Amino acid sequence: MSQSYEKSQLLHSRAIKSLVGGVNSPVRSFKRVGGKPLLAEKAAGAFLWDVDGNRYVDFVMSYGPHLFGHSPEPIKMALKKVCEGSPCYGMTSEGEIEWAELLLKRLPGAEKVRALSTGTEACMTAIRLARGITGRDLVVKFSGHYHGHVDSLMVDAGSGIATLSSEAAPDSKGLPRALVDLARVAEFNNLESVAQIFAKDGNSIACVILEPVMGNMGVVAPDPAFLRGLREICTRHGALLIFDEVMTGLRVHSRSAQGRYGITPDLTCLGKIVGGGLPLSALAGPAKFMDQLAPLGGVYQAGTLSGNPVSIAAGLAMLKWIDQEDPYARLEEVGQRLERAFLEAASRRKREISVSRVGSMISVYFRKDPVRNANDCRAVDEAAFNRYFHGMLEAGCLLPPSPFEAYFLASVHADLSKDDLEGRIEKAFSVFG
Ligand SMILES: Cc1ncc(COP(=O)(O)O)c(C=O)c1O
Structure with a gap:
């Protein structure tokens, strides 16, 4: 019926x-x-x-x-409690510190975190930070990988062969050609496609960003050797390796995809689970990189609602629950x-x-x-x-x-x-x- x-x-x-x-x-x-x-x-x-x-x-x-699952009791309880106060202060509150400490415990290569509101923001900030650190402009991404609606990441040359050219095709109207031209698109699980891009433009590449387990064309597992190869190429060329773990973070393993495959990226973007269903995302990495963000460093990033107590309460309840239940x-x-x-x-x-x-x-x-x-x-x-x-x-x-x-x-x-x-x-x- x-x-x-x-x-x-x-x-x-x-x-x-x-x-x-x-x-x-x-x-x-x-x-x-x-x-x-x-x-x-x-x-x-x-x-x-x-x-x-x-x-x-x-x-x-x-x-x-x-x-x-839906309607999760520990998160609902935390939200009820936090909603008795103001939904936002515009000042740091203790929950943010606790949330950061719990999150960093699960990211062995990271020492500091910045809370943001969406996965898009985390990825946008990650590539700005990589550009600020390296003084380079080009970004290597992978065909079919989605990093939010960030201008310079909304390109996907669409086929393995086209990926090797710098003529990446924009996925949306309204993207300035100048930004599209800063992207190089490689093929996932094809180290050679990455090596060729580095052979041509290696000195100008700020970072390689990827979903370590591809999730935005459906699920595609990485070859562990592919991830190891990316780590090696980035280190050799002085480019940062960014894992976009907005989807995979705290999902595919207790220490995210980087824990599952044993690869330490330079920067990690997180979202979804870290906010327990509320708008909260994170950018994390070693202090030497993260301290380049304002107010300590010259790479600017800010947010009126970043780390607001309501999102933090949900995210913190989620992190504690994961610790308890595994x-x-x-x-x-x-x-x-x-x-x-x-x-x-x-x-x-x-x-x-x-x-x-x-x-x-x-x-x-x-x-x-x-x-x-x-x-x-x-x-x-x-x-x-x-x-x-x-x-x-x-x-x-x-x-x-x-x-x-x-x-x-x-x-x-x-x-x-x-x-x-x-x-x-x-x-x-x-x-x-
Ligand atoms: C891997 C990945 N990165 C970034 C984003 C963007 O996150 P948001 O929708 O929170 O901006 C998504 C969204 O699904 C995603 O799957």
């Missing part, structure tokens, strides 16, 4: 009159998968309810901040269970898929071969994905509305019954006959 989406549709018709495209972030519009977007009413644990009362197992988890074994277990469920359901329907997973980040690609880079991710059967996406909705599973987004698991997914996890996935794949 088909679910009703009547109220979502009515609200969406109203939303498009006052919100651009009816949304405040483009992916939410369902443009890629077709149909009208759902509107959320409430969420708890592993479930989300839309405004029509349909209940979904939520694999979006707000794109990453919820490590333990959820990573449980996340790995439920990740394996979900991976198996997808593979078995697809195999029963004779549908070729490739499941890509690193811990609690997972993607299903409608292609046979595993993915190693953005080009592989783009070579999927999008029509099949769209049928599957709508099949999943009908079966009561909420996915990100795009074939190029990671699904996020929370530890509460491990408590789902067989009916709610394997059963719903099995039902969804019946769209393939």
